[in-house]
Amino acid sequence: MSDVLLRARDLRKHFPVRRGLLSRASALVVRAVDGVSFDILPGQTLGVVGESGCGKTTTAKLVLCLETPTDGSVEFEGRPLGDLDAAGIRGYRRAVQAVFQDPYASLNPRMRVGAIIAEPLVTHEALDRGTVDKRVKELLDFVGLPARAATLFPHEFSGGQRQRIAIARALSLSPKLIVLDEPVSALDVSIRAQILNLLTDLQQQLGVSYLFIAHDLAAVAHMSHTIAVMYLGKIVEIGPAAAVAKSPQHPYTQALFAAALPSHPDEAREDIVLPGEVPSPLAPPSGCHFHPRCARALPRCTTQAPALRPHGDRRVACHLYDPA
Amino acid sequence: MNASTAVVVAEVPRPSARRLSSFPAVPVAILVFMVLLALGADVLAPHNPEVGSLGMRFRPPAWQAGGSTTYLLGTDHLGRDVLSRLLFGARVSLVVGFTAVIVAGILGVTLGIVAGYLGGWVDEVIMRLTDTWLALPALTFAIFLAAVMGPSEMNIVIVLAAVYWTRYARVIRGEVLSLKEREFVRLAVIAGCSRLTIMRRHILPNVMNSAVVLATLMLGVVIVTEAALSFLGVGVPPPKPAWGLMLADGKRGLMAGYWWLTVLPGLCIMFLVLAANLLGDWLRVKLDPQLRQL
Amino acid sequence: MAEPLLELRGLSTHYVSAGGARVTRAVDDVSLTLERGRTLGIVGESGSGKSTLALSIMRLLPPAARAVGGEIRFEGEDLLRKSAVEMRRIRGKRIAMILQDPMASLNPLFTIGDQVAESLRVHEGASRPTAWTRARGLLEAVRISAPAARMTEFPHQMSGGMRQRIVGAIAVACEPRLLIADEPTTSLDLTIQAQYLSLLRDLQRQHDLAMIFITHNLGIVAKMCDAVAVMYAGRVVEAGPIRQIFNKPAHPYTRALLESVPRLTDDTHARLPAIEGQPPDPSAPPAGCAFHPRCPVVLERCREQAPPSVTVAAGQTARCWLHMP
Numbered sequence: 001m002s003d004v005l006l007r008a009r010d011l012r013k014h015f016p017v018r019r020g021l022l023s024r025a026s027a028l029v030v031r032a033v034d035g036v037s038f039d040i041l042p043g044q045t046l047g048v049v050g051e052s053g054c055g056k057t058t059t060a061k062l063v064l065c066l067e068t069p070t071d072g073s074v075e076f077e078g079r080p081l082g083d084l085d086a087a088g089i090r091g092y093r094r095a096v097q098a099v100f101q102d103p104y105a106s107l108n109p110r111m112r113v114g115a116i117i118a119e120p121l122v123t124h125e126a127l128d129r130g131t132v133d134k135r136v137k138e139l140l141d142f143v144g145l146p147a148r149a150a151t152l153f154p155h156e157f158s159g160g161q162r163q164r165i166a167i168a169r170a171l172s173l174s175p176k177l178i179v180l181d182e183p184v185s186a187l188d189v190s191i192r193a194q195i196l197n198l199l200t201d202l203q204q205q206l207g208v209s210y211l212f213i214a215h216d217l218a219a220v221a222h223m224s225h226t227i228a229v230m231y232l233g234k235i236v237e238i239g240p241a242a243a244v245a246k247s248p249q250h251p252y253t254q255a256l257f258a259a260a261l262p263s264h265p266d267e268a269r270e271d272i273v274l275p276g277e278v279p280s281p282l283a284p285p286s287g288c289h290f291h292p293r294c295a296r297a298l299p300r301c302t303t304q305a306p307a308l309r310p311h312g313d314r315r316v317a318c319h320l321y322d323p324a
Numbered sequence: 325m326n327a328s329t330a331v332v333v334a335e336v337p338r339p340s341a342r343r344l345s346s347f348p349a350v351p352v353a354i355l356v357f358m359v360l361l362a363l364g365a366d367v368l369a370p371h372n373p374e375v376g377s378l379g380m381r382f383r384p385p386a387w388q389a390g391g392s393t394t395y396l397l398g399t400d401h402l403g404r405d406v407l408s409r410l411l412f413g414a415r416v417s418l419v420v421g422f423t424a425v426i427v428a429g430i431l432g433v434t435l436g437i438v439a440g441y442l443g444g445w446v447d448e449v450i451m452r453l454t455d456t457w458l459a460l461p462a463l464t465f466a467i468f469l470a471a472v473m474g475p476s477e478m479n480i481v482i483v484l485a486a487v488y489w490t491r492y493a494r495v496i497r498g499e500v501l502s503l504k505e506r507e508f509v510r511l512a513v514i515a516g517c518s519r520l521t522i523m524r525r526h527i528l529p530n531v532m533n534s535a536v537v538l539a540t541l542m543l544g545v546v547i548v549t550e551a552a553l554s555f556l557g558v559g560v561p562p563p564k565p566a567w568g569l570m571l572a573d574g575k576r577g578l579m580a581g582y583w584w585l586t587v588l589p590g591l592c593i594m595f596l597v598l599a600a601n602l603l604g605d606w607l608r609v610k611l612d613p614q615l616r617q618l
Numbered sequence: 619m620a621e622p623l624l625e626l627r628g629l630s631t632h633y634v635s636a637g638g639a640r641v642t643r644a645v646d647d648v649s650l651t652l653e654r655g656r657t658l659g660i661v662g663e664s665g666s667g668k669s670t671l672a673l674s675i676m677r678l679l680p681p682a683a684r685a686v687g688g689e690i691r692f693e694g695e696d697l698l699r700k701s702a703v704e705m706r707r708i709r710g711k712r713i714a715m716i717l718q719d720p721m722a723s724l725n726p727l728f729t730i731g732d733q734v735a736e737s738l739r740v741h742e743g744a745s746r747p748t749a750w751t752r753a754r755g756l757l758e759a760v761r762i763s764a765p766a767a768r769m770t771e772f773p774h775q776m777s778g779g780m781r782q783r784i785v786g787a788i789a790v791a792c793e794p795r796l797l798i799a800d801e802p803t804t805s806l807d808l809t810i811q812a813q814y815l816s817l818l819r820d821l822q823r824q825h826d827l828a829m830i831f832i833t834h835n836l837g838i839v840a841k842m843c844d845a846v847a848v849m850y851a852g853r854v855v856e857a858g859p860i861r862q863i864f865n866k867p868a869h870p871y872t873r874a875l876l877e878s879v880p881r882l883t884d885d886t887h888a889r890l891p892a893i894e895g896q897p898p899d900p901s902a903p904p905a906g907c908a909f910h911p912r913c914p915v916v917l918e919r920c921r922e923q924a925p926p927s928v929t930v931a932a933g934q935t936a937r938c939w940l941h942m943p
Binding site: 051052161189191192194196197200215216217219222256257258260263265267271272273276277278 | 663664763777778779780807808809810811812813816834835836837838840841860861864874875876878879880881882883884886887889890891892893894896897912
Binding site: 108111166 | 507511521
């Protein structure tokens with residue numbers, strides 16, 4: 001593949017926690033994203049999995065420019081976001097859009113569907129009514145909704161249909177990247193396949209890239225070309241989707257995929273039950289954040305945080321794979 | 325397979341027929357009735373409300389001894405027809421009431437949205453202003469302003485709006501704080517909309533429900549305040565009829581037994597405020613259960 | 619053969635709204651059995667009636683709902699004929715229930731210890747010290763670390779996984795025969811869910827507990843259940859032992875559902891066989907078989923008549939005209 005579309009380099013986002021009335025600079029910091037690097041290639045999907053507090057939502061916000069990084073950078077088509085002025089950010093917004101989890105909260109209940117879909121378009125370009133309407137019809141067609149949907153209000157649609165409207169809106173400016181944050185979790189099971197198929201078709205037809213965040217491992221594995229597994233703000237394993245799903249290497253990834261529910265009662269799966277809770281991002285364990293719950297922890301793991309190193313077809317952050 | 329024919333008694337007694345969210349016909353009827361009376365005052369009023377004949381002072385209502393059908397509800401201390409004054413007074417109360425509520429609403433909602441959405445120092449400034457304003461006793465402040473600005477209908481509207489905008493600002497700001505976390509607002513930011521556009525297109529329409537409910541509830545308060553101001557002599561200037569003014573004038577007749585001079589305007593105020601409040605309550609439950617903390 | 623622990627015969631629950639004008643058949647003529655110590659999964663999407671079914675068994679329906687017909691035979695007795703007082707004695711003691719949101723299930727103003735002990739005090743009349751000691755033992759049994767310390771803490775100090783385990787402890791406190799779990803793991807992280815499910819299985823073995831799992835997730839059913847009932851628009855469209863249903867689903871809905879779910883073992887990026895249309899509005903279901911607008915093998919008959927439940931294999935029933943002669 002040619003140029004990288006989006007590159008995150010050592011991305012960090014720390015949130016200071018204020019204690020008391022006097023907001024002194026306190027030592028308490030939530031390291032929501034703590035040194036994350038990945039590439040998204042044109043026309044491909046990067047899937048991100050992880051549990052509560054792993055930082056995947058914050059990473060999405062950094063990619064969407066809803067938050068500014070504490071350190072590190074996001075480069076889009078070679079240019080760092082930090083360097084962009086207001087006009088540059090506007091240009092960025094043309095190319096990067098989002099679809100969120102809750103189809104009932106993603107659409108302004110007081111706007112007609114046509115206006116909702118057209119909003120990104122009319123914000124960036126001064127087009128006449130006719131052109132806008134035509135584009136809206138085209139987009140509705142893309143997502144499998146009838147043209148007359150444009151005159152209706154969101155409440156007249158089901159959850160699955162609303163998510164299609166949200167996707168149509170995200171496509172209105174022909175973006176290069178769409179951030180999908182749990183796009184099907186709030187939908188009925190029988191509808192999910194429809195929406196996943198739609199997303200796959202759109203990627204094939206339009207060449208759009210996806211940053212796909214979900215907790216349903218099978219859906220992520222199905223949709224992604226690359227999977228990144230996050231734990232407490234760091235990526236612990238990142239590699240080709242099929243490989244990571246079939247033979248995970250990091251102990252956390254192994255436990256995570258083992259915890260995924262089977263699709264058949266006879267599906268043999270190694271039962272790895274992790275002890276303890278997911279630690280709070282306010283006080284992550286020293287060294288490798290995963291070591292308190294890891295069955296194969298080495299003495300080294302308590303003191304030294306492992307770096308994300310290449311190992312075969314992927315990169316893993318684990319001392320077990322580090323010859324040093 | 326389904327052999328059981330047992331019909332089971334209901335789990336709980338049937339819910340009563342009159343449910344909470346049935347349309348409030350009575351309050352709406354009262355309000356509509358009053359609006360119609362006010363509109364038709366020119367036609368309906370039998371006499372000139374501002375000029376009386378001194379020979380007919382303190383006439384009781386028609387059904388009492390000494391009353392006559394010429395003056396259906398009696399006359400006041402200047403011989404003016406009470407019915408006519410009530411009808412024209414309705415105009416004043418309703419016009420002043422509605423206008424003040426709307427002006428206060430525009431001011432309060434705007435400031436609430438700006439404070440809630442922009443946050444930061446803008447929010448701080450507006451909220452401290454609101455807090456200070458709220459700490460002032462409304463009536464005293466209204467009296468002060470009215471005394472400073474002089475009596476006139478327009479001034480009263482300004483006074484009332486200036487006193488009551490804060491009620492809107494607080495509540496609307498609270499709603500905006502939770503609204504701006506909603507995904508469709510985030511998506512508007514991602515789409516590249518300016519903050520002004522977001523406030524106008526996404527925030528404002530979604531707080532209108534609350535604003536309308538607030539307005540109906542404020543209507544009662546405003547009308548009572550206007551009546552109080554008139555009662556205290558700093559409201560609508562005489563001889564223009566206003567219900568509060570009628571109450572003030574009428575109190576001198578209480579001891580002498582001229583009950584209709586106070587009871588009738590009092591009843592009018594009461595019904596109007598009651599209707600507005602009942603309507604507001606129903607609207608509040610109907611449109612937005614989140615407002616229950618009011 | 620011993621009598622089943624729970625037997626539903628033709629159970630129906632209707633919601634009446636708009637002053638009697640609208641009747642929603644939330645649960646329509648449902649018949650199921652559950653043996654002691656076994657696990658039954660009830661699978662359905664939104665509007666399928668699965669949660670209403672759970673509430674009907676517990677007789678915890680909201681005022682707008684009426685159980686209009688059928689029987690709920692629990693340990694030989696018909697629960698629908700029990701008085702309110704008798705039901706209160708059964709709930710918590712012989713049948714327990716856990717819900718999806720553990721935060722909503724726990725009272726934020728009382729300590730963990732108080733809440734776990736409450737069940738013991740109400741149903742067994744245990745004294746405060748006895749109940750307190752047993753509560754601590756229960757917290758240990760559900761694998762809460764440092765149980766003694768937790769007893770005096772409050773729900774907001776616990777994580778989601780811990781809260782769900784506390785709710786589990788309250789549920790099994792009085793050694794019920796049946797536990798109904800309504801989407802108990804939907805709000806939990808994957809690894810926490812794995813812990814929790816493993817805990818439930820151990821509890822089940824130790825206490826000879828029968829469980830009903832209400833879920834939309836076929837994976838949970840595959841992992842935890844011995845038998846499954848698939849609900850659609852208030853009716854059970856298919857029921858039977860778990861392997862039979864997964865290997866040879868008789869109803870087109872079950873089959874389509876199983877095929878449409880992405881699998882980890884799949885080839886990635888292949889298109890998923892999706893079901894057309896959307897789940898029906900429970901207050902206005904389609905005529906005849908409720909699934910017919912979406913059914914890939916619909917017959918003319920399906921549009922007009924709702925099929926009865928027939929036995930398609932040993933222990934497996936389905937409501938489908940395809941299986942009728």
